[in-house]
Amino acid sequence: MNIDITGDIEQTRCPEIIKILSLGKRTGRLGLDNGGAAGNIFFADGRVVHANCGPIKGITAIYEMATWTSGEYAFFVDDTADSATIDMPVDNILSEVADRIRQMDRITSLIPSGEVVYTLDPDIKEKGIALKATQWRVLTYIDGTKSIADIANILGVALFDIMRIFYTLIKMGIIKEGHQDRTEKGELALSLPETPFIETLVKALTNAMGPICPIIIVETAQELDIDLTTDDVEKLASLIEILSSKIPKEDIALDFLKTMTDRLKLEEENR
Amino acid sequence: MKGKIKDLLNIYGVEGYVITTNKTMQIKIPSKYKTQNTKKQFRDLYKNITEEKERSGNIIEVYLEDVMVTIFINGSTIMMVLSKKGTNQAILRMTGKLVIAGLAKAKGK
Numbered sequence: 001m002n003i004d005i006t007g008d009i010e011q012t013r014c015p016e017i018i019k020i021l022s023l024g025k026r027t028g029r030l031g032l033d034n035g036g037a038a039g040n041i042f043f044a045d046g047r048v049v050h051a052n053c054g055p056i057k058g059i060t061a062i063y064e065m066a067t068w069t070s071g072e073y074a075f076f077v078d079d080t081a082d083s084a085t086i087d088m089p090v091d092n093i094l095s096e097v098a099d100r101i102r103q104m105d106r107i108t109s110l111i112p113s114g115e116v117v118y119t120l121d122p123d124i125k126e127k128g129i130a131l132k133a134t135q136w137r138v139l140t141y142i143d144g145t146k147s148i149a150d151i152a153n154i155l156g157v158a159l160f161d162i163m164r165i166f167y168t169l170i171k172m173g174i175i176k177e178g179h180q181d182r183t184e185k186g187e188l189a190l191s192l193p194e195t196p197f198i199e200t201l202v203k204a205l206t207n208a209m210g211p212i213c214p215i216i217i218v219e220t221a222q223e224l225d226i227d228l229t230t231d232d233v234e235k236l237a238s239l240i241e242i243l244s245s246k247i248p249k250e251d252i253a254l255d256f257l258k259t260m261t262d263r264l265k266l267e268e269e270n271r
Numbered sequence: 272m273k274g275k276i277k278d279l280l281n282i283y284g285v286e287g288y289v290i291t292t293n294k295t296m297q298i299k300i301p302s303k304y305k306t307q308n309t310k311k312q313f314r315d316l317y318k319n320i321t322e323e324k325e326r327s328g329n330i331i332e333v334y335l336e337d338v339m340v341t342i343f344i345n346g347s348t349i350m351m352v353l354s355k356k357g358t359n360q361a362i363l364r365m366t367g368k369l370v371i372a373g374l375a376k377a378k379g380k
Contacts (some may be wrong), residue, residue, distance in 0.1 A: 237361030
């Protein structure tokens with residue numbers, strides 16, 4: 001197996017190499033490696049017959065590699081494909097690739113790379129949003145820890161296609177760039193102090209509002225600028241008051257108030 | 272904590288209360304705050320508050336020179352609590368909410 005041509009993708013992008021090999025009616029395998037992913041395009045007498053890029057096969061693999069802007073390539077003469085997944089004139093492939101590169105330029109103006117992590121945006125502005133099934137599938141994986149590339153790998157979809165979906169979701173205002181700190185268990189890392197007061201608070205508020213309560217406690221304390229380790233009864237009482245106002249059902253809010261007023265009185269006695 | 276008037280009076284600094292409904296009025300405040308017109312003043316205050324339909328929220332706090340008046344509203348029942356300025360107002364509001372809820376519930380029975 002002879003290497004005929006080698007070079008940097010930065011200097012000669014994938015579509016140009018395809019064009020050169022096609023015009024030269026070459027047979028062999030063009031191997032591309034961008035450092036994070038690798039793929040191959042197989043030629044037979046100048047026709048593109050097969051391509052693969054990780055789990056992606058066929059024309060989609062070419063579309064994926066065509067958008068790479070860095071890495072290396074090498075052409076292996078007479079290394080033939082063991083399957084044929086592409087039956088499309090090279091001119092059509094190049095035309096489609098050019099279109100994808102234009103789209104990619106637009107996408108990268110908003111999403112700098114596939115390594116970016118996104119999280120759901122709680123401040124959604126639209127009243128109603130309709131999602132396509134593919135967008136919904138991607139959305140279910142967006143958790144503030146997985147990068148775009150991670151999600152592409154999980155779904156076995158080309159990075160370009162995933163980035164296009166991310167682009168649409170960003171434009172819809174559903175997601176935003178950002179990490180969420182997570183523990184090894186994958187739970188939100190909330191540093192709630194282990195004091196008797198906080199333990200009672202978590203228990204009472206969980207009864208009232210469900211398992212989301214630790215997040216509500218931390219957020220409310222931040223809003224009020226209250227340190228949860230404080231023994232200042234007045235500050236703790238303000239926190240309880242605001243938390244109780246967030247409980248939608250009045251009778252449940254009153255039960256919560258009862259429990260926490262008793263607890264606060266104990267705190268006051270212990271001072 | 273049972274949400275009774277006694278709970279409210281046990282809070283440090285609470286000096287008294289006035290509970291007003293559309294038919295009754297119960298006044299328990301220190302004599303230094305009482306005047307000949309006390310009952311009429313509270314009745315007028317009750318009318319003013321209950322006539323205001325657009326007000327949001329159910330607690331009004333009035334800071335006076337040497338006393339704090341906290342007014343709890345639940346439907347046609349209003350409770351005004353007088354307390355010293357050093358009173359923990361958050362605990363007072365929490366307990367007051369429980370008491371007014373209890374009073375409204377008892378009235379509904």
